Amino acid sequence: MSEKFDVAIVGAGPSGLTAAYFLAKKGLEVVVLEKGGELGSKNMYGGRIYTHVLNRYFPEYTREAPVERWVRKEQLYFMTKNSAVKLEFFADDAFLKESFTAYLTKFVQWLGKKAEEAGVLIATGVRVDSLILEDNTVKGVIAGDDKLYADYTIIAEGANTLLLDNLNLKPMTKPEEVALGVKEVFRLDEERINERFGVNSEEGVAGLLVGFPSLGSIGGGFLYTMKNEITLGVVIRLDEPVKKKIKMYEVVEDFRMHPLIKKLLRDSYMIEYSAHFVLERGKLPDKYLYGDGYLVVGAAAGFELNTGLVVRGVDLAIESGKQAADTIIEAHEKGKQDKQTLASYISRLKNSFIYRELEAFKKAPRFLSNERLYNQYPEVVNEFLKEILTVNGTPRRLYSTFRKAMRNKVSLLDLIRDGLGAVRSL
Amino acid sequence: MVKILVGVKYSLRVENLAIDPKTKAIILDETPKKMGDMDKRALEEALRLKEKHGGEVTVLCVGPKEANKILLEVYAMGADSAFLIPTNDYLDTFSVAKIFAKFYEKNGPFDLILLGGASTDSFTGVLGARIAGLLNLPIIPFANQIVLEDLKIKAESALDDGKYKFSAPLPAVVTVTLEINEPRIPKLKDILRAKRQKINELSLSDLELDDLKVTINMTDVRAYEEKRKQIILDATDPSKIDEVVDKLINYLREEGVL
Numbered sequence: 248m249s250e251k252f253d254v255a256i257v258g259a260g261p262s263g264l265t266a267a268y269f270l271a272k273k274g275l276e277v278v279v280l281e282k283g284g285e286l287g288s289k290n291m292y293g294g295r296i297y298t299h300v301l302n303r304y305f306p307e308y309t310r311e312a313p314v315e316r317w318v319r320k321e322q323l324y325f326m327t328k329n330s331a332v333k334l335e336f337f338a339d340d341a342f343l344k345e346s347f348t349a350y351l352t353k354f355v356q357w358l359g360k361k362a363e364e365a366g367v368l369i370a371t372g373v374r375v376d377s378l379i380l381e382d383n384t385v386k387g388v389i390a391g392d393d394k395l396y397a398d399y400t401i402i403a404e405g406a407n408t409l410l411l412d413n414l415n416l417k418p419m420t421k422p423e424e425v426a427l428g429v430k431e432v433f434r435l436d437e438e439r440i441n442e443r444f445g446v447n448s449e450e451g452v453a454g455l456l457v458g459f460p461s462l463g464s465i466g467g468g469f470l471y472t473m474k475n476e477i478t479l480g481v482v483i484r485l486d487e488p489v490k491k492k493i494k495m496y497e498v499v500e501d502f503r504m505h506p507l508i509k510k511l512l513r514d515s516y517m518i519e520y521s522a523h524f525v526l527e528r529g530k531l532p533d534k535y536l537y538g539d540g541y542l543v544v545g546a547a548a549g550f551e552l553n554t555g556l557v558v559r560g561v562d563l564a565i566e567s568g569k570q571a572a573d574t575i576i577e578a579h580e581k582g583k584q585d586k587q588t589l590a591s592y593i594s595r596l597k598n599s600f601i602y603r604e605l606e607a608f609k610k611a612p613r614f615l616s617n618e619r620l621y622n623q624y625p626e627v628v629n630e631f632l633k634e635i636l637t638v639n640g641t642p643r644r645l646y647s648t649f650r651k652a653m654r655n656k657v658s659l660l661d662l663i664r665d666g667l668g669a670v671r672s673l
Numbered sequence: 674m675v676k677i678l679v680g681v682k683y684s685l686r687v688e689n690l691a692i693d694p695k696t697k698a699i700i701l702d703e704t705p706k707k708m709g710d711m712d713k714r715a716l717e718e719a720l721r722l723k724e725k726h727g728g729e730v731t732v733l734c735v736g737p738k739e740a741n742k743i744l745l746e747v748y749a750m751g752a753d754s755a756f757l758i759p760t761n762d763y764l765d766t767f768s769v770a771k772i773f774a775k776f777y778e779k780n781g782p783f784d785l786i787l788l789g790g791a792s793t794d795s796f797t798g799v800l801g802a803r804i805a806g807l808l809n810l811p812i813i814p815f816a817n818q819i820v821l822e823d824l825k826i827k828a829e830s831a832l833d834d835g836k837y838k839f840s841a842p843l844p845a846v847v848t849v850t851l852e853i854n855e856p857r858i859p860k861l862k863d864i865l866r867a868k869r870q871k872i873n874e875l876s877l878s879d880l881e882l883d884d885l886k887v888t889i890n891m892t893d894v895r896a897y898e899e900k901r902k903q904i905i906l907d908a909t910d911p912s913k914i915d916e917v918v919d920k921l922i923n924y925l926r927e928e929g930v931l
Contacts, residue, residue: 250865278865285742370864393861516694518703 252276252368254575255388255397257375257410259283260290261351261561262545263403264358264367265304265568266575271365273576278395279362280373280388286359287352288371289405291430291523294471294478295453296354297346297562299600304569305361313353315473316451318346320444322470323556324507325625326459331507332628348451348471348478351561375404378414378541384584385540398584399540399575403568406524406546416543417535422486423616424528426466429499430480432519433512437475443511444472455556458625460502462493465616468502469558470511477515479508482525484616495522525560526551529612530605536596537589542571550601554608554673555615563601570595614672619665623656630656675728675821677719678783680773680800681712681747683740684793690896697895708743711789713750715849717856719787720751722821729753731783733776735769737761741872748867749859756780756873758880765889770803775880777808783844785826790815790848801848811841817852 254270256263259281267277283289295318301308308314321336338345359369379387379394387396404410406425411417437448444452451472460468466483481498488495502508530549536542544550545564552559574592581588596602631652635643653662683706691703708716719730732747732755734740744755758772777783786805791798798814805812816828816839826845830837831852859867877885904924908917925931 250862280861368865368868370861370868372859373861373864390861395861395865518691 250278250395252278252387252395252397253579254278254399254401255280255395256401256403257388258403258405258545258547259286259359259369259371260355260403260405260545260564261358262547262550262564262568262571263401264355264362265565266401266403266544266572267367267369267568268358268362268365269304269569269572270575271362271367273572275576275579277362277367278397279367279369280375280390280395281369281371282374284372286369286371287355290351290355291428291521292351292560293428293430293469293480293482293558294348294350294473295346295558296349297559298344300562300565300569304565312357313349315348315350316446317343317449318348318453319343319446319450320452322452322454324454324456324458324468325628326456326468326505326507327626327629328459329506330629330633331456331459331505332625332632343450346453348453348473350473354561375410378410380414383539385538398579399542401571401575402541402543402547403545404547406526406551408547411535411543411547416538417531420526420528422489423484424526426482426484426525426527427488427495427522428480428482428525429495429522430478430520431499431503431517432473433477433479433515434475434518435477435512435515439514440472440475440477446472448474455558456502458621459505460498461487461621462491462498462501463618463622464488464491464493465618465621467621470508476518477512479503479512484527485524525553527553527612527615529609530601533593537586537592539586539589540584542574542589542592544568544571550605552604552608552611553615554611555620556673563605566599566601567596570599570601608673610672614668617665617668619657619661624665627652627656675722675726675785676781676783677722677728677730677785677787678773678777678781679712679716679719679730679732679752680786680788681716681732681734681743682709682789682792682794683707683734683736683743684709684712687794692896697898699894699896706739706743707793708746709789709793711791711793711849711851713789713856714851714853715787715789716747716750716752717854718819718849719785720857721854722785722819726821728784731780732756733773734758735760735764735772744872745867746859748870748872749863750857751863754873755870756875758875758877760877763887763891764885765887765891766797766800766803767889768885768887770800770807771885772877772880772882773800773804774807775882776875777804779880785821785844786810786846788846788848790850798848801846805846808846810844810846812846812848813839813841814848815850816847817850819847819849819853 253275254277256267256279259279267279270277319338323334325332373390375388375390377389378385385400412419454470456468460481461483464483464487468481470479481502526549536548544567550563550567578588631649634648686705686707689705691700723730730752732752735758738759747755788801802812813828815830818829820827824843827840906917
């Protein structure tokens with residue numbers, strides 16, 4: 248059987264499915280090939296989706312998408328082994344609709360259903376091994392012995408860029424450019440989550456936890472409340488566990504046994520455990536994002552953003568999928584597949600929030616690879632508050648207590664340097 | 674030319690059973706499902722017979738609507754037509770056998786009914802015999818080898834007490850074991866073709882079985898409770914190791930292990 252499609256998409260994640268949806272809506276023949284046995288089975292993230300792109304492209308999401316809870320409370324924890332300092336932002340009603348917690352698996356299944364209704368053919372359980380390269384142009388995909396021809400190929404393979412790397416379409420990812428995220432999901436009934444976190448059933452909490460969760464390594468912990476579950480996990484830059492000889496499963500267990508976390512999880516039980524790569528390097532240089540016959544979208548393109556306070560991926564993935572679809576729709580009308588025509592993908596990205604934001608935070612990865620942020624500062628903050636709040640007859644003035652907390656940990660010069668670094672990068 | 678009817682079950686993945694830690698009840702919605710292991714081999718065997726002798730493979734599944742997932746797999750493997758009888762009710766094997774018998778009568782004639790020797794989840798292993806009983810057909814259970822020759826089915830079965838060789842005239846019912854073959858893995862083009870094939874749905878009334886009643890009802894299932902003692906002996910201090918070992922021996926004696 249000879250098969251030919253207008254567009255073949257490798258990977259049924261948020262970026263690939265968004266591209267597929269918009270292409271099919273314009274009447275193009277689209278096939279999506281997904282390695283996972285079922286839609287969403289290989290997708291994983293912390294737990295939150297920002298809504299601005301959904302408002303623009305899928306306004307019906309408020310009725311249809313599998314929202315767990317709207318984020319009412321944003322929490323930032325600085326943790327030591329036994330203590331923690333928590334900073335909490337209680338959102339007003341307008342902010343409440345900025346983001347929601349959800350299971351990515353269910354969200355992807357929702358997007359997949361929309362794409363199929365638009366006419367997309369999604370084949371799961373198919374591992375794309377290579378791309379068809381003829382006359383230096385990508386002309387489709389190869390899976391096992393099967394070749395599938397397409398005028399355009401979209402590579403949406405996610406953070407683990409095996410296809411791009413194997414075909415030398417970009418430089419190999421280095422260990423310090425990726426992090427490993429490990430997540431656990433704990434079931435606890437809705438009522439108790441509401442009580443424990445001070446929210447109602449529609450509202451939830453998103454937390455970032457710095458210091459102890461990553462054992463002072465470059466990385467951190469995260470926590471989200473779902474309807475009937477708490478998801479939490481740790482992300483650590485991939486070179487760190489190797490360098491420091493720490494085991495990821497022990498890191499996660501220690502995190503869970505922290506006195507504060509232990510209380511949050513009391514009476515719950517674990518129902519799921521998963522792990523995934525997270526990119527930390529920022530986006531790929533423009534020249535690797537497109538070529539003759541193909542485009543790269545989503546996490547594969549490095550469209551993930553970590554500012555230290557805000558961690559994003561799905562919204563960037565959706566936007567890049569939409570821009571890729573628009574690029575191909577235009578090229579298809581002209582009947583062209585060449586690199587020059589597809590270069591308009593880059594100008595589209597430049598006009599989108601993706602480049603604006605990634606450009607603004609391009610120094611963030613370097614700033615965030617400063618170990619003091621994960622090691623010394625959480626200790627100092629905890630020590631300072633512990634000291635200043637201790638009442639035992641010894642006077643504790645603000646500045647001298649602060650210097651005392653910093654002693655042997657951070658020099659004043661480091662503090663000034665890091666402060667300036669934060670201002671410049673974030 | 675041989676017309677084969679294959680039965681497949683949308684089974685629980687028992688290795689991933691979701692169990693409520695308090696009530697010990699199985700959470701069906703959260704337990705992943707798949708095509709039964711032996712059922713898949715029955716289908717593979719049917720496809721091989723078709724490839725050798727020509728003919729047609731029809732697959733029937735009785736189960737919830739979501740079972741169309743495994744029927745997609747059935748098409749991807751190469752079945753000619755797949756039928757789903759959607760039902761969310763619990764059905765005992767006798768009811769399922771009645772459905773198969775009725776389907777056989779209405780959509781037949783078939784030369785062969787191939788089934789898994791037992792389902793992956795409930796593992797009763799009696800469906801084949803039930804169907805054969807209702808249709809008055811010969812039954813060969815737990816075959817690990819099948820040959821079709823001169824309108825006869827010849828099979829080898831390794832049963833508890835020895836190896837048997839059977840031969841029966843067609844039409845017949847044969848159930849197969851895990852050892853009979855290694856099922857094929859569908860390729861990209863098979864999956865794309867399967868996506869375009871239609872899963873036929875039949876209701877119980879289409880089969881004139883509106884008044885189907887289960888004879889045995891499963892009213893409850895609970896997992897066994899495994900209580901752990903959670904005794905931790907601290908053996909970090911080498912000077913106290915004798916004491917700790919004595920304690921350990923005592924505990925093991927109390928449990929009757931030693």
